Amino acid sequence: MEIQRETLPVDVLFVGGGPAALAGALHLVNRWKALRAQGQGPEELQVALIDKSAALGSHGISGAVLNPVALAELVPDYREKGAPLELEIREDAVRLLTRSGHFRVPGFLVPKVQQNHGHWTVSLGKLVAWLGKLVEESGVFVFTGTTGVEVLWDGDRVRGVRTGDKGLDRAGAPKANFEPGVLIEAKVTVFAEGPYGTLTEDVIHRLGLREDRNPQVYALGVKELIQARTPTPGTGLVMHTLGWPLPGDVFGGGFLYEMAGNRWAAGFVAGLGWKDPGFDVQERLQRWKRHPLIRPFLDGGEVLSYGAKCIPEGGWFSLPRLHADGALIAGDAAGFVHVRSLKGIHYAMKTGMLAAETALDALVRGDAGRAALSGFDARVRDSWVGKELWDDRNFRQCFDRGLFPGLARLGFYLATGGGPRGRVLPVEADHRRFEHASRAPRREPAERPDGVLFLDKLTDVHRSGTMHREDGPSHIRIVDPKACVEVCYPKHGDWPCTHFCPAQVYEKVEDAGGPRIQVNYANCVHCKTCVILDPIEVDGSDHIQNIDWRAPAEGGPKYADL
Numbered sequence: 209m210e211i212q213r214e215t216l217p218v219d220v221l222f223v224g225g226g227p228a229a230l231a232g233a234l235h236l237v238n239r240w241k242a243l244r245a246q247g248q249g250p251e252e253l254q255v256a257l258i259d260k261s262a263a264l265g266s267h268g269i270s271g272a273v274l275n276p277v278a279l280a281e282l283v284p285d286y287r288e289k290g291a292p293l294e295l296e297i298r299e300d301a302v303r304l305l306t307r308s309g310h311f312r313v314p315g316f317l318v319p320k321v322q323q324n325h326g327h328w329t330v331s332l333g334k335l336v337a338w339l340g341k342l343v344e345e346s347g348v349f350v351f352t353g354t355t356g357v358e359v360l361w362d363g364d365r366v367r368g369v370r371t372g373d374k375g376l377d378r379a380g381a382p383k384a385n386f387e388p389g390v391l392i393e394a395k396v397t398v399f400a401e402g403p404y405g406t407l408t409e410d411v412i413h414r415l416g417l418r419e420d421r422n423p424q425v426y427a428l429g430v431k432e433l434i435q436a437r438t439p440t441p442g443t444g445l446v447m448h449t450l451g452w453p454l455p456g457d458v459f460g461g462g463f464l465y466e467m468a469g470n471r472w473a474a475g476f477v478a479g480l481g482w483k484d485p486g487f488d489v490q491e492r493l494q495r496w497k498r499h500p501l502i503r504p505f506l507d508g509g510e511v512l513s514y515g516a517k518c519i520p521e522g523g524w525f526s527l528p529r530l531h532a533d534g535a536l537i538a539g540d541a542a543g544f545v546h547v548r549s550l551k552g553i554h555y556a557m558k559t560g561m562l563a564a565e566t567a568l569d570a571l572v573r574g575d576a577g578r579a580a581l582s583g584f585d586a587r588v589r590d591s592w593v594g595k596e597l598w599d600d601r602n603f604r605q606c607f608d609r610g611l612f613p614g615l616a617r618l619g620f621y622l623a624t625g626g627g628p629r630g631r632v633l634p635v636e637a638d639h640r641r642f643e644h645a646s647r648a649p650r651r652e653p654a655e656r657p658d659g660v661l662f663l664d665k666l667t668d669v670h671r672s673g674t675m676h677r678e679d680g681p682s683h684i685r686i687v688d689p690k691a692c693v694e695v696c697y698p699k700h701g702d703w704p705c706t707h708f709c710p711a712q713v714y715e716k717v718e719d720a721g722g723p724r725i726q727v728n729y730a731n732c733v734h735c736k737t738c739v740i741l742d743p744i745e746v747d748g749s750d751h752i753q754n755i756d757w758r759a760p761a762e763g764g765p766k767y768a769d770l
Contacts, residue, residue: 211388213370218254218349220567221368221394222560223356223407225259226268227332227553228400228539230339231282232560233257237346239568249572255348256392258371260355260759262766264340265333266673267734269431269515269770270553271463271475273297273446274330277592278557283342292334294468295444297324303501305452305462310501319622321549321596324446329465329473331769332553355761356407360391364415365533365577368393369407372761380681389761395576396567400539400560403518404736406759408541417528417537422635424526424543425604427460427519428489428737430710431475432668433467433769434661437508440466448550449502450611453495455649458482459607459614462496463550464505467769471512472505479521480638480741481608484648485704490516491654494662498655510660513768514671516710516735521547524601525631530588531566531581538563546596548603555593562587602627605635639753642743645701665712666731673766674711674733682729683760684713684738687746691754692725696744705755708741733765 220236222229233255243249261267274293279286287293300323302313315323344350356369371389376382399408403426412418449462460478467473476493497506520526520543527544530537538544539556546555566584570576588594602621607614621627657664663671676683686692697703703725705714711731716723736757744754 211373213388213391215391215393216256217393218256219250219395219571220255221392221397222255222257222400223369223397224400224402224405224539224541225257225261225264225340225352226336226400226402226539226556227339228541228556228560229257229259229398230336230343230560231278231557232398232400232538232564233348234339234343234346235282235561236564236568237348239565243568243572249568253571256351256394257343257348258351258354258356258369258392260353260764262353263337264350264352265337266766267764268333268336269517269767270332271429271431271465271473271550272330272332272553273324273465273551274328274335275551275554276328278554278561282557282561289342290338292331292338294329294331295466297327297329297444297446299441299443299445300324301445301447303447303449305449305499305501307452308500310449319548321546329444329446329467331467333767333770335553353762355759356401357389357759357761359407359410360393366397366411366535368397374761376681378679378681395534396536396570396581397534398536398538398560398563398567399541400537400556401541401759403520403540404740405541406757408537411532411535411537412528415532417532421528422522422525422631423637424520424522425479425481425635425638426740427477427479427521428516428708428710428735429475429477429519430490430493430516431473431514431770432493432511432671433513434472434474434506434509435512436470436472436506440470440472449496452499453492454478454611455482455484456612457610458487459604459611462493462502464502472509474506477519479607480518480737481636481641483641483643485642485645485700485702486648486651486707488707490665490668490710494655494657497662506661508661511663511668511671513673513770514663514668515765515767515770516733516737518736518740519552520545521604522635523547523604524597530585531578533578534576536563536566536581536584544593544597546600548600558591558593559588562591599626602632605632639741639743642700642704644699665710669711669731669733672711672733673768674731674764675766676730676732676760676763678730680762682727683758684727684729684732685756686725686727687752687754687756688744689724691744691746693723696754697723700743704741704743705738708737710735710737713738734759
């Protein structure tokens with residue numbers, strides 16, 4: 209039986225409820241109102257925003273240190289309007305860790321772009337919820353608990369999205385409480401779903417928007433919010449660490465950010481290009497917290513919440529074309545992160561605002577075709593976002609061979625104006641870098657968790673608040689289950705997905721037919737690591753490996769102050 213769906217026509221649709229989409233929606237309405245005050249622009253403006261989270265901010269996670277430059281552009285009186293800032297940063301530290309010691313990196317060796325004085329620690333979830341109220345007050349139609357599951361096309365022109373059906377059973381059949389998704393048709397659709405957005409990737413691959421670009425490379429960040437027992441410094445301390453417990457060929461490190469209320473944001477980030485199929489970022493976070501430098505800050509504390517997120521790190525040469533007929537791509541969905549300064553919130557907000565300006569120009573002209581929207585790429589290139597990304601265009605590529613070779617290479621590039629002005633090839637996709645487990649460094653046994661400060665993975669997942677209906681359809685599919693056993697394990701000597709997933713979604717089980725991978729999809733925190741890093745490529749698939757992850761119509765994490 210064909211499902212009857214309601215059609216909702218709007219002028220502009222923002223897909224996603226993070227800082228890019230929210231800043232874009234608010235900026236669009238503000239600019240339109242300014243035009244109307246001058247007697248210009250369209251008489252009416254219908255703007256909608258959809259987000260898969262049940263409440264704005266509950267899927268939001270970042271470090272997070274906020275450079276307020278874009279926020280000040282969007283809401284000049286953000287302090288007076290109660291922006292949920294935590295602590296102003298007055299103490300900045302970078303440390304190189306060894307197994308039992310550390311070295312202080314002198315301040316004069318830390319580039320200005322990596323210094324955080326005058327910035328703020330924030331909870332992205334709180335910031336998003338606050339922005340969301342401003343967006344709703346501006347007249348934007350905000351639909352939470354609403355997932356875009358399919359791009360609507362008119363030939364190769366994007367004309368909106370279909371939202372997900374709710375009330376389905378495990379087989380995908382309607383139950384008594386079935387609620388069909390809606391067709392939201394828009395003159396301009398702005399995709400701002402975050403890293404590796406489901407619909408964004410569909411558009412990128414269908415239209416070839418990454419042709420002649422480097423593949424995007426990612427890092428996985430895991431984060432805990434910890435209630436401290438001992439008083440925190442009160443200086444807005446921000447500490448970043450390099451080195452241990454990362455192997456020498458993995459880019460990344462730890463971070464410790466002081467939050468209000470005697471709390472710490474503690475996290476660990478590792479580039480997904482690691483070679484060891486048994487590498488586990490959540491386990492490295494637990495090990496890092498025990499280091500003699502870090503542990504005194506946290507001892508006696510308790511983990512309040514946990515989450516994980518992939519971070520696009522490819523930089524300038526990995527950005528796709530940002531426009532298509534009827535569509536724009538902003539924020540993390542495109543890859544707007546400044547890796548050297550470890551920040552992306554202000555980039556997301558600014559690119560969302562530039563997308564809004566482009567969309568409004570298109571509405572005024574009555575033309576939202578590819579040529580009319582191409583000005584978005586130029587706006588980004590000419591903005592401070594584009595200039596900063598260009599200056600650091602080769603930063604992430606420097607570290608493909610490890611920390612110390614990367615630092616030497618980076619020094620040379622910085623001394624020569626940023627290094628090559630064209631793409632440095634070859635750049636290998638993350639999922640193609642795994643080696644056999646026999647070549648991996650000897651793994652140290654994991655420390656025993658205490659269930660309070662040092663947690664096993666499932667206990668951490670419980671702190672994420674994630675929930676998916678056990679009687680609903682899985683949003684994760686292993687395309688060829690036999691390949692896990694017959695290809696992946698023999699090739700790698702291990703089961704990579706059981707390690708790289710920070711939520712223990714993938715579990716090796718033994719039954720009468722032998723070993724297999726079981727998908728515990730209810731654990732999923734929507735970080736996208738699996739769909740990016742699964743090492744088995746399936747012939748005939750469209751931009752997926754052996755794990756296919758699609759944004760679910762219902763469920764997900766319920767992050768608290770991440």
